[in-house]
Amino acid sequence: MFATGIAEEDRKGSYVDRSISRPCNFEISQQSPVTHTQYPYVTGTSVLGIKYKDGVLLAADMAGSYGSTVRYKSIHRLKAVGSHAVLGASGEISDFQQVTQYLDELVLNDYMWEDGNKLGPQEIHSYLNRLMYNKRNKFDPFWNSLVLGGVENGQKYLGVNMIGVHYKDNHVATGFGNHLARPMFRNEWREDLTLEEGVKLLEKCLLVLFYRDRSSINKFQIAKITEEGVVISEPFALKPNWDFKAFHNPTLGADGSW
Amino acid sequence: MSSIGTGYDLSVTTFSPDGRVFQVEYAAKAVDNSGTVVGIKCKDGVVFGVEKLIVSKMLLEGSNRRIHAVQRHAAMAMAGVAADGRQIVSRARAEANNYENFYGDEIPIKELCDRVASYVHLSTLYWWLRPFGSAAILGGYDRDGPQLYMIEPSGVAYRYFGAAVGKGRQAAKTEIEKLKLSELTCREGVKEVAKIIYGIHDEAKDKAFELEMSWICDETNKVHQRVPADLLEEAKAAAKAALEEDMDAD
Numbered sequence: 001m002f003a004t005g006i007a008e009e010d011r012k013g014s015y016v017d018r019s020i021s022r023p024c025n026f027e028i029s030q031q032s033p034v035t036h037t038q039y040p041y042v043t044g045t046s047v048l049g050i051k052y053k054d055g056v057l058l059a060a061d062m063a064g065s066y067g068s069t070v071r072y073k074s075i076h077r078l079k080a081v082g083s084h085a086v087l088g089a090s091g092e093i094s095d096f097q098q099v100t101q102y103l104d105e106l107v108l109n110d111y112m113w114e115d116g117n118k119l120g121p122q123e124i125h126s127y128l129n130r131l132m133y134n135k136r137n138k139f140d141p142f143w144n145s146l147v148l149g150g151v152e153n154g155q156k157y158l159g160v161n162m163i164g165v166h167y168k169d170n171h172v173a174t175g176f177g178n179h180l181a182r183p184m185f186r187n188e189w190r191e192d193l194t195l196e197e198g199v200k201l202l203e204k205c206l207l208v209l210f211y212r213d214r215s216s217i218n219k220f221q222i223a224k225i226t227e228e229g230v231v232i233s234e235p236f237a238l239k240p241n242w243d244f245k246a247f248h249n250p251t252l253g254a255d256g257s258w
Numbered sequence: 259m260s261s262i263g264t265g266y267d268l269s270v271t272t273f274s275p276d277g278r279v280f281q282v283e284y285a286a287k288a289v290d291n292s293g294t295v296v297g298i299k300c301k302d303g304v305v306f307g308v309e310k311l312i313v314s315k316m317l318l319e320g321s322n323r324r325i326h327a328v329q330r331h332a333a334m335a336m337a338g339v340a341a342d343g344r345q346i347v348s349r350a351r352a353e354a355n356n357y358e359n360f361y362g363d364e365i366p367i368k369e370l371c372d373r374v375a376s377y378v379h380l381s382t383l384y385w386w387l388r389p390f391g392s393a394a395i396l397g398g399y400d401r402d403g404p405q406l407y408m409i410e411p412s413g414v415a416y417r418y419f420g421a422a423v424g425k426g427r428q429a430a431k432t433e434i435e436k437l438k439l440s441e442l443t444c445r446e447g448v449k450e451v452a453k454i455i456y457g458i459h460d461e462a463k464d465k466a467f468e469l470e471m472s473w474i475c476d477e478t479n480k481v482h483q484r485v486p487a488d489l490l491e492e493a494k495a496a497a498k499a500a501l502e503e504d505m506d507a508d
Contacts, residue, residue, distance in 0.1 A: 105355065108330065108355075111327070111330065112326070112327045112329075112351065114323075114326075114327055114482075114483075114484060
């Protein structure tokens with residue numbers, strides 16, 4: 001794998017017997033397939049995505065949770081892929097970083113052809129699907145829900161991918177966003193949303209997620225993809241309102257709670 | 259200069275009594291017989307130009323690519339056996355990719371040159387491999403600025419201000435030496451390279467040729483690109499005009 005490294009088998013004097021490195025099982029029953037450690041460690045929460053009049057908007061917060069602790073507060077969960085697509089991820093952050101490395105390689109190899117063609121968001125999504133599905137079949141999945149938004153030839157694209165299940169829609173969300181944001185999208189989304197309306201809708205949902213999702217923080221990024229290209233905003237905060245009556249005495253009616 | 263190495267030229271692992279490895283020299287001959295490839299390092303980047311001799315009228319214009327991007331910040335222009343050249347480019351891309359995966363940054367041009375030269379040299383060490391019949395002019399732009407290298411079939415690689423290989427290399431080198439490269443911008447360099455290639459093309463011996471040019475400079479944001487069509491046309495027109503001036507002068 002590395003130019004400077006030497007494969008174990010080739011190193012003089014060391015003989016690695018592959019057959020004994022797997023766990024030995026003398027029982028007659030079938031050996032279960034080799035699996036890899038698969039629980040996530042540092043995770044990101046919801047990603048939201050909507051199509052609007054001129055393109056696609058994606059939104060995510062910048063938190064990386066280590067279990068119940070919000071440990072990292074400047075994780076970039078939205079990443080540009082090529083010139084006309086953005087990938088957002090929830091789930092294991094290190095897996096997301098690996099996926100983006102694969103995508104960078106994919107985009108670079110496409111660039112090096114120098115033939116005037118470029119991979120569009122649909123093709124990148126297909127590639128992601130193969131990546132996720134193949135890893136899942138080896139019992140070694142990327143622990144992510146990926147959202148890919150992009151624009152190609154005026155066609156807006158918005159797709160989700162998780163363990164190789166993929167689908168596309170006019171508005172998508174991952175994780176908690178599915179429960180809290182999608183109902184709001186279903187009520188308020190229109191094909192001809194302007195940029196301002198789209199951002200306002202996303203911000204409304206992000207705020208609700210901040211109120212109700214314990215792994216989210218008040219620090220967000222919104223990515224805009226149009227025919228002109230990709231713009232990912234600087235981190236920004238929203239103004240939460242803690243004056244709701246329900247927040248004044250949250251345990252009213254809940255005896256025994258504190 | 260060329261001598262028959264009877265008996266000592268059958269294998270790349272055989273030295274001749276006067277210390278030459280003939281197989282490697284023969285490989286270099288394959289490069290010498292190909293169309294000229296020129297590379298220059300200007301003050302803000304590098305420019306490549308290739309005299310692509312057209313072997314058949316049926317060939318589509320723009321086919322038979324000779325300049326290949328290696329990552330975004332570097333490119334190689336190949337001379338000699340085309341298939342060998344493709345293999346070298348493939349290896350260069352793999353090395354650059356490996357470096358980026360390992361170190362997280364674009365490969366420095368010097369490092370890339372070292373790795374490619376090692377690979378080319380490798381094929382001169384074993385009797386079951388034949389040397390590559392191509393030379394590569396490698397140019398790129400990293401944090402040390404623009405750089406130009408040339409890797410020969412022997413595995414030797416040097417850094418250059420200006421380099422030329424192929425049929426018209428002697429004439430091309432003479433022309434390059436006349437240029438004040440440290441003051442030339444890449445825009446001007448493109449015109450100069452076009453002039454050089456048109457100038458050294460031998461109308462009598464070889465019929466038609468197609469000019470392929472590319473550059474990596476500040477103007478392209480340090481990224482490899484084909485020279486844009488309008489600039490290329492300008493350069494070709496200027497080159498043809500210069501040719502006619504010379505002919506009139508004669």
